[in-house]
Amino acid sequence: MDFSPTKLLYYDHMLLLQSSATLLSFFKGDDGRRALILDSTIFHPQGGGQPSDTGFISISESDIKFIVQDVRSKDGVVFHFGVVEDSDEELESKLEKGKEVSLQVDESRRKLNSRLHSAGHLLDICMQNVGLGNLEPGKGYHFPDGPFVEYKGVVPQNELQGKQSKLELDANALISRGGKVTATVLPYAEAVELCGGCLPDYIPQVVDILKTDVSALTNMQSSNPRIIKFGNNPGCPCGGTHVSDISEIISMKLLLKFGRRRG
Numbered sequence: 001m002d003f004s005p006t007k008l009l010y011y012d013h014m015l016l017l018q019s020s021a022t023l024l025s026f027f028k029g030d031d032g033r034r035a036l037i038l039d040s041t042i043f044h045p046q047g048g049g050q051p052s053d054t055g056f057i058s059i060s061e062s063d064i065k066f067i068v069q070d071v072r073s074k075d076g077v078v079f080h081f082g083v084v085e086d087s088d089e090e091l092e093s094k095l096e097k098g099k100e101v102s103l104q105v106d107e108s109r110r111k112l113n114s115r116l117h118s119a120g121h122l123l124d125i126c127m128q129n130v131g132l133g134n135l136e137p138g139k140g141y142h143f144p145d146g147p148f149v150e151y152k153g154v155v156p157q158n159e160l161q162g163k164q165s166k167l168e169l170d171a172n173a174l175i176s177r178g179g180k181v182t183a184t185v186l187p188y189a190e191a192v193e194l195c196g197g198c199l200p201d202y203i204p205q206v207v208d209i210l211k212t213d214v215s216a217l218t219n220m221q222s223s224n225p226r227i228i229k230f231g232n233n234p235g236c237p238c239g240g241t242h243v244s245d246i247s248e249i250i251s252m253k254l255l256l257k258f259g260r261r262r263g
Contacts (some may be wrong), residue, residue, distance in 0.1 A: 005076030007040035011226060014114070014183055014241045016042050017105045023059070026095035029081070036066060036080040036095070042103050043080060044110070045073040049140035050117050050240045053105045056085075060100040110241060116142040118181065118230075118242045119249050120149050122171055125233045127151065130166040142240075148257075155258070164256045171252040178247035179231025183238075191225040196234035199225065203237050 009019050021038040028034050036057060046052040052071035057080065058064070070081040084095075120140045127133060135153035155163060184194075188205050192198060207223045229235040230246055243249060 003037055003077045004039075006038065006073075006078040008078070009040055009042045010044055010241055011183065011185065011239075013042075015244060017107055017110065018042070019103045021101050021103060023095065023099040023101050024097060029079075033070075033081045034066075034083060036082075036101075037077060038080070038101065038103075041071075041078050041080070042105055043068060043071045043078065044113070044241050045071040045078050047073060048117075048238065048240045049120070049142045050113055051143050053110055053113070055103070055105040056082075058102045058104070059095065060102065062094055064094060066095075111243075112144060113142065114241045114243050115249050116144065116147045117238075117240045118246070119171075119252055120147065121228060121230060121236060121238065121242070122174060122246065122249060122252070123149050123167070123254075124236065125174070125230060126167050126170040129170050130163055132163060132167075160256060160258065164254055167256075168252065168254045171254070174231075175246055175249050175251060177231075178245050179233075181231075181242050181244055181246060182229045183226060183242065184229070184235075185224050185226045187224055188222045191227050191235070191237065194227050194229065194235040195237070199237060 003024060009016055019040070019042045021040045023036060024039055025037040026034070038057075043053040043055065044050065053068070054070075055068050057066040057068060059066070065085040066080070066082055067085055068080050068082045072079050072081065117140075120142050124137055127135060127137075132151070132153075132155065135151035135155070138150040138152055140149045141147055186194065188199070188203075191203075203225050204223050206221060225237045226239055227235040228238040228240075228242055
């Protein structure tokens with residue numbers, strides 16, 4: 001299958017829970033799951049430490065409802081996995097390319113996922129505020145069954161308890177104060193400025209837009225990272241969904257766990 005990248009409507013409209021799209025393909029995958037590919041979507045696929053949205057997709061001018069149970073992205077194409085409600089062969093035969101569809105994201109799940117993801121980013125800000133900015137952020141896990149963020153570095157043993165208390169106090173003070181959360185897609189140079197002067201190494205400065213054998217100089221252009229900004233704090237690159245205001249995180253309870261240095 002050869003599809004153009006799916007347009008991600010949540011990139012610019014994180015609070016959007018309903019939209020319309022055009023069906024490009026309905027098929028049964030190698031794992032037996034049925035999937036829809038659309039030209040655009042408001043469903044956030046699992047990735048970046050954030051679980052996928054769920055919900056349903058309705059086919060226009062019919063009673064067909066596709067229950068979205070999982071969403072994944074591969075090479076820019078978003079796959080909506082699920083089942084057809086009250087499915088039979090006649091119903092599934094109506095899922096034809098070109099059909100207009102209506103998308104509905106599960107609101108409570110989206111809000112919870114957004115709160116947990118935003119809490120992870122707020123923790124990064126607090127690490128800087130309490131003097132732990134020397135630690136390098138690593139894996140983020142923003143799932144309800146035990147969200148966490150990993151950091152690499154060394155903290156003196158006699159400072160651990162005090163730092164945990166300061167982090168929790170700072171996080172809840174920021175939540176109480178509130179602040180607008182924005183998402184903006186920017187040229188690389190502007191993104192660097194908004195993020196305090198640097199971006200992580202995994203964000204490329206340029207991207208290949210043609211992917212042909214033409215001279216590389218004609219193929220490359222500046223990348224356009226999506227930057228999330230929490231209040232007046234420096235921004236950071238992120239492809240996930242977030243709250244609209246820091247206060248919507250509600251509260252944070254922190255538990256620091258430390259691993260031993262290997263080698």
